[in-house]
Amino acid sequence: MDKFNIAIDGPAGAGKSTIARLVAGALGFVYVDTGAMYRAVTWKVQHEGLLPEQEDEVAKLVNRMDIKLIPGEGGQQVFVDGTDVTKEIRSAAVTTHVSLIASYAAVRQSLVALQQQMTKSKGVVMDGRDIGTHVIPDAEIKVFLTASVSKRAERRFKELQESGTGTMTLSELEQDIARRDQLDEAREISPLRRAHDAVLMDSTSMTIEEVVEEILGLCKDKV
Ligand code: C5P
Numbered sequence: 017m018d019k020f021n022i023a024i025d026g027p028a029g030a031g032k033s034t035i036a037r038l039v040a041g042a043l044g045f046v047y048v049d050t051g052a053m054y055r056a057v058t059w060k061v062q063h064e065g066l067l068p069e070q071e072d073e074v075a076k077l078v079n080r081m082d083i084k085l086i087p088g089e090g091g092q093q094v095f096v097d098g099t100d101v102t103k104e105i106r107s108a109a110v111t112t113h114v115s116l117i118a119s120y121a122a123v124r125q126s127l128v129a130l131q132q133q134m135t136k137s138k139g140v141v142m143d144g145r146d147i148g149t150h151v152i153p154d155a156e157i158k159v160f161l162t163a164s165v166s167k168r169a170e171r172r173f174k175e176l177q178e179s180g181t182g183t184m185t186l187s188e189l190e191q192d193i194a195r196r197d198q199l200d201e202a203r204e205i206s207p208l209r210r211a212h213d214a215v216l217m218d219s220t221s222m223t224i225e226e227v228v229e230e231i232l233g234l235c236k237d238k239v
Contacts, residue, residue: 019139020156020238023147027197029168030161031219032143038228040141050144052094053127054118055105056083060096068113075122106181115199124205145200148211157234158214167220169193
């Protein structure tokens with residue numbers, strides 16, 4: 017089978033990570049969660065005692081830090097300068113500030129370069145906000161996955177509870193998701209947008225399996 021790339025974009029909590037992971041598993045492709053990379057930078061900023069508002073300092077930091085994504089059971093492990101931060105990057109403290117950090121040009125430049133390198137040999141399912149528009153504009157398959165805010169908050173809540181990393185209430189999560197959507201859609205550099213050639217899928221009343229099946233259906237003529 018020839019390898020190809022799949023870009024899955026959409027707002028927070030639309031189910032992108034779970035779906036991208038399952039699609040990658042079904043095709044034997046590599047799954048890359050780019051949100052985890054922005055979270056890793058945010059974790060490092062906080063770990064170094066910087067304020068997220070210190071853009072110049074954040075820019076210097078991002079250029080000297082090392083981020084590694086290791087595919088593993090149930091997803092992807094994230095290492096920052098050799099430290100496993102897979103759990104830490106899901107904390108409420110990181111979630112609150114990640115969209116500000118992700119709006120900085122230096123941060124995006126550095127992470128997009130890394131992401132593009134990962135897609136060079138193809139066979140990647142990458143999820144994020146700007147994958148179809150910026151990171152892999154020539155991806156063979158593009159999906160824009162969305163769902164209602166309340167449904168997305170409900171799913172995120174369940175996911176965090178199950179992984180034992182949940183510290184936010186359902187209504188706090190709903191507010192946070194709406195706030196992040198707004199920041200991601202309004203930012204100057206590569207805002208959250210559906211690529212003109214992306215297939216729109218609204219998963220509000222679909223199961224994970226149904227969405228996965230639909231994406232695998234799009235891949236049929238590629239395999
Ligand atoms: O996907 P996740 O919710 O973990 O992403 C965390 C944040 O990282 C998003 O709210 C967004 O601000 C940022 N992000 C981004 N571009 C991407 C992936 C994530 O700006 N490709």
